[in-house]
Amino acid sequence: MNEIWAGILSAFRLIFALDADLVEITLRSLQVSLTALIIASLIALPFGTWIAIRRFRYRRATIATLNALMGLPPVVVGLIVYLLLSRSGPFGVLGLLFTPTAMIIAQVIIITPLIASITHQAMRDLWAEYHDLLISLNTTNRQRIITLIWDGRRALLTAALAGFGRAIGEVGAIMIVGGNIDHATRVLTTAIALETGKGDFELALGLGFVLIALALAVNFAIHALTKTEREGRW
Amino acid sequence: MAMSMELKDVTVKRRGKAILGPIDLNLGATGITMVIGPNGAGKTTLLKVLHGVERVSDGTIDWAQPADIARQGQAYVFQSPIMLRRTVRQNLAYPLQLVGVSKSEIETRVTAWAERIGLGDALDRPAPRISGGEKQKLALGRALIRDPDVLFLDEPCANLDGRSILDIEALLLEAHASGTRIIMTTHDLAQCRRLASEVVFLLNGRIHEQGDAMGFFANPKTVEAQSFLKGDILL
Numbered sequence A: 001m002n003e004i005w006a007g008i009l010s011a012f013r014l015i016f017a018l019d020a021d022l023v024e025i026t027l028r029s030l031q032v033s034l035t036a037l038i039i040a041s042l043i044a045l046p047f048g049t050w051i052a053i054r055r056f057r058y059r060r061a062t063i064a065t066l067n068a069l070m071g072l073p074p075v076v077v078g079l080i081v082y083l084l085l086s087r088s089g090p091f092g093v094l095g096l097l098f099t100p101t102a103m104i105i106a107q108v109i110i111i112t113p114l115i116a117s118i119t120h121q122a123m124r125d126l127w128a129e130y131h132d133l134l135i136s137l138n139t140t141n142r143q144r145i146i147t148l149i150w151d152g153r154r155a156l157l158t159a160a161l162a163g164f165g166r167a168i169g170e171v172g173a174i175m176i177v178g179g180n181i182d183h184a185t186r187v188l189t190t191a192i193a194l195e196t197g198k199g200d201f202e203l204a205l206g207l208g209f210v211l212i213a214l215a216l217a218v219n220f221a222i223h224a225l226t227k228t229e230r231e232g233r234w
Numbered sequence B: 001m002a003m004s005m006e007l008k009d010v011t012v013k014r015r016g017k018a019i020l021g022p023i024d025l026n027l028g029a030t031g032i033t034m035v036i037g038p039n040g041a042g043k044t045t046l047l048k049v050l051h052g053v054e055r056v057s058d059g060t061i062d063w064a065q066p067a068d069i070a071r072q073g074q075a076y077v078f079q080s081p082i083m084l085r086r087t088v089r090q091n092l093a094y095p096l097q098l099v100g101v102s103k104s105e106i107e108t109r110v111t112a113w114a115e116r117i118g119l120g121d122a123l124d125r126p127a128p129r130i131s132g133g134e135k136q137k138l139a140l141g142r143a144l145i146r147d148p149d150v151l152f153l154d155e156p157c158a159n160l161d162g163r164s165i166l167d168i169e170a171l172l173l174e175a176h177a178s179g180t181r182i183i184m185t186t187h188d189l190a191q192c193r194r195l196a197s198e199v200v201f202l203l204n205g206r207i208h209e210q211g212d213a214m215g216f217f218a219n220p221k222t223v224e225a226q227s228f229l230k231g232d233i234l235l
């Protein structure tokens, strides 16, 4: 018991002393997951909105595929990206395996369907609500999309946050494609796995607290957003 | 400037069944036309056809100008008000922003219209949270703010109390006096008598009678219209 307390104490000491390793790993985690989030959002937000308001031939199939992709186990995504980027794979020449870029690619694949799916649901409801009015007011396609995105911005932000939460806490895929290399591809989750294995609980716990704080912050933000949405405060 | 509208042999079908028509209808460039008839008669469908937002299975609609230009001069108040998830102020401003009215002009018109619809104190409240009656007034204000040539209203006074009904009727008469062509539905025969210059009586998707209001109320020609005016339940 004492050992655990000692571990927690030194973990906080690491955090408040801004331990170099801890800061480096945290910053890399943020860099990878935020980059993945931006790329995924750029794809998923317009795509989710588009399938919500546009009727096209394979719409149902597209939505079903999206939902299926959302359930894809991250480890499998990691494996597939690994095979694609490995030296003998189709993109082997790019030499991306075991780089942050590879980790970003894997995370983009993991969170894009999630963000697109949440976006689609929110935008579909909003479009059903606004449809008649926007048609009646003779809006252009551009005006419609801007109106929907603006009035649905909370839902879109929620979708993005959910994606970020999933990305920052993911371990399987980035372990495979990143390789958990010190000073290169080591991020919060992979470092925790490694340090725990080594028995260095101080750093593992320190990193764990940072990760928890990030996850909590994301959840609070989502909660606050959905609450203002429900109560209709603007 | 208001425009006449003409429907020729128009039919609206849903799932293979005709819910409106075939009908022929000629609407002149001025006046207040009341579309009346029992629930499910096709009043809403007819209004949407005239506005050009309902898919027509057969027949033609003629606005005496291209459809999208005609629609630009039309405004429509839906049977259940659609509120943008924004403040009352932003709801009023929205139709003006779409057509690029200047900020200061928007500000002036929004303030003026908020007063006229009795929502001057509610400008910064979220529109989805105001009362049902206030939503109906807001929807009307938002429709009138662009000073439309033609105004369609689908039951604008349903669920309103006497005071609010008179307020809205006053706004409609004012708009009409300044040249807006009004086409509306109502279940309130007394309101129909107060406002209508012309009546269209719908039953089962067909026009049973169309004519000037005085004539219609004094001397309805069809048996169905006679019993509808007496308050009989039409089956």
Ligand SMILES: Nc1ncnc2c1ncn2[C@@H]1O[C@H](COP(=O)(O)OP(=O)(O)OP(=O)(O)O)[C@@H](O)[C@H]1O
Pocket: B014, B015, B019, B037, B038, B039, B040, B041, B042, B043, B044, B045, B046, B079
């Ligand atoms: N999308 C649709 N699919 C199938 N039937 C429809 C559809 N829209 C309307 N209808 C039917 O068409 C008929 C006319 O509907 P409409 O809404 O025009 O009636 P209304 O006269 O406005 O009735 P109310 O007084 O209740 O508003 C109704 O029987 C309705 O059920």
Ligand SMILES: [Mg+2]
Pocket: B043, B044, B045, B079, B154
């Ligand atoms: Mg109706």
